[in-house]
Amino acid sequence: ALKQVQELHELLNTYNYEYHVLDKPSVPDSEYDRLMQELIKLEEQFPELKTPDSPTQRVGGVTLEAFQKVEHRTPMLSLGNAFNETDLRDFDRRVRQAVGDDVQYVVELKIDGLAVSLRYENGLFVQGATRGDGTTGEDITENLKTIRSIPLRLKRELSFEVRGEAFMPRKSFERLNELRLEQEEEPFANPRNAAAGSIRQLDPKIAAKRNLDIFVYSIADLGGIGVQRHSEALDLLEELGFKTNKERRKCDSIEEVLTAINEIQEKRSTLTYDIDGIVIKVDSLAQQEELGFTAKSPRWAIAYKFPA
Numbered sequence: 001a002l003k004q005v006q007e008l009h010e011l012l013n014t015y016n017y018e019y020h021v022l023d024k025p026s027v028p029d030s031e032y033d034r035l036m037q038e039l040i041k042l043e044e045q046f047p048e049l050k051t052p053d054s055p056t057q058r059v060g061g062v063t064l065e066a067f068q069k070v071e072h073r074t075p076m077l078s079l080g081n082a083f084n085e086t087d088l089r090d091f092d093r094r095v096r097q098a099v100g101d102d103v104q105y106v107v108e109l110k111i112d113g114l115a116v117s118l119r120y121e122n123g124l125f126v127q128g129a130t131r132g133d134g135t136t137g138e139d140i141t142e143n144l145k146t147i148r149s150i151p152l153r154l155k156r157e158l159s160f161e162v163r164g165e166a167f168m169p170r171k172s173f174e175r176l177n178e179l180r181l182e183q184e185e186e187p188f189a190n191p192r193n194a195a196a197g198s199i200r201q202l203d204p205k206i207a208a209k210r211n212l213d214i215f216v217y218s219i220a221d222l223g224g225i226g227v228q229r230h231s232e233a234l235d236l237l238e239e240l241g242f243k244t245n246k247e248r249r250k251c252d253s254i255e256e257v258l259t260a261i262n263e264i265q266e267k268r269s270t271l272t273y274d275i276d277g278i279v280i281k282v283d284s285l286a287q288q289e290e291l292g293f294t295a296k297s298p299r300w301a302i303a304y305k306f307p308a
């Protein structure tokens with residue numbers, strides 16, 4: 001039975017990954033559901049084979065009284081803002097003054113959701129938290145487990161913290177508000193509020209119905225992992241089964257950053273989720289180290305905010 005359970009984990013995790021991360025399912029939902037039912041039956045027969053990372057454990061049981069507090073091992077920072085080309089050129093000048101002219105940037109979408117932290121121990125997802133005040137957040141592990149694009153177990157037994165933006169796709173937001181209006185409930189003002197309200201539900205069964213998603217954007221403590229560049233860390237996260245945002249670009253100058261920003265603004269209305277800006281980061285981790293942080297933000301990154 002253990003062998004059957006392990007094979008079912010393997011299959012269900014792969015099919016889940018293809019559907020929710022790659023958006024390219026290789027089997028029909030009916031096949032996925034059949035295998036899930038098989039695993040549920042086996043776990044009922046052999047309870048000792050039911051593990052926290054089992055695909056059957058994504059939607060937790062209990063409704064919480066309140067959220068526990070979580071101290072972030074690495075503070076969750078905020079980003080300095082840029083509102084126009086001059087601010088961006090000033091950022092670039094400060095960076096080059098500190099680390100020299102041989103600088104590459106990574107340009108990423110700033111998803112309009114809420115920042116969360118996912119902690120993994122030996123490859124197992126063990127705890128998830130909101131940003132809170134940057135030092136202390138709320139334990140929303142059970143709700144994050146309901147987000148299908150979050151792997152419950154990694155392909156490698158790594159222990160680290162991953163940061164990302166939880167969000168609600170626009171279509172899900174519109175569907176949810178239709179439902180709420182039908183039930184004479186207050187509709188959410190925007191997908192960001194809907195995501196925040198959903199991820200902080202005390203009942204994971206409600207969170208599970210809200211079709212939340214996530215894009216991960218950094219590994220908090222890169223210590224033991226031998227990558228030299230932020231772009232490599234994102235590639236590693238992809239290899240490990242996480243969902244990263246495909247719209248990222250590498251730029252060799254602020255001119256290329258400005259071009260990338262224009263291209264992204266052009267396609268903004270075609271995205272299936274809301275963004276509220278663009279994040280520009282120095283790609284070299286050694287240069288990030290040299291630049292360091294202000295009291296609350298990295299000197300090696302900036303958020304270009306779209307006019308509201």
Ligand SMILES: COc1nc2nc(N)nc(N)c2nc1C
Binds near residue numbers: 076165218298
């Ligand atoms: C390095 O710190 C950050 N990086 C980020 N990257 C993206 N793409 N989006 C964010 N919202 C974000 N936020 C922070 C604090």
